[in-house]
Amino acid sequence: NAGVTQTPKFRVLKTGQSMTLLCAQDMNHEYMYWYRQDPGMGLRLIHYSVGEGTTAKGEVPDGYNVSRLKKQNFLLGLESAAPSQTSVYFCASSYGLGGSGANVLTFGAGSRLTVL
Template sequence: NAGVTQTPKFRVLKTGQSMTLLCAQDMNHEYMYWYRQDPGMGLRLIHYSVGEGTTAKGEVPDGYNVSRLKKQNFLLGLESAAPSQTSVYFCASSFGPSSYSNQPQHFGDGTRLSIL
């Protein structure tokens, strides 16, 4: 039972490089999310999607792009990495909105990204 799988688990980039983080879920969830976690900041929402082909901005979207071409996958792209994007990135998915108590967000184990 895989749940939410994030690829890769670790990555080191140089400033200005680009990369894509992949999130895959096997629970047939409609909603998917990308968060970043920084020390003393909690989890902050970057972008989210409420269904295949849809994306929307979260709290801290600048410097990131996303795509949801397939229901099970949600990609997070960094076009030109900056040291301020050093963080742990978490993907999550849910069947419906967060207020559905029996359908909470399920998280992946995170991607630790360092930008030098």
């Protein structure tokens, strides 16, 4: 049982390049999330998904796109990377059964992205 796996762990991009961060979970969770973490800013929600085939915007969605074609995978795309997108990205998932079920997020280890 691997939990939440993110790839790649590190990536350096040039401004304007595109890339996709991959997130996979093996816990049969319904809900999946992408957060970014910047120094002094805590965790900010980029996009989330409450089920296969559905996605929604979080606090800071601009410059990112997501897809949830399979229940176990949640992809985060940067179409044209900017230096402001230099950050550590965390994927998370939860059961989302209502009540306190969605309080327990299982996070991946993070993906550190640098945009030059």
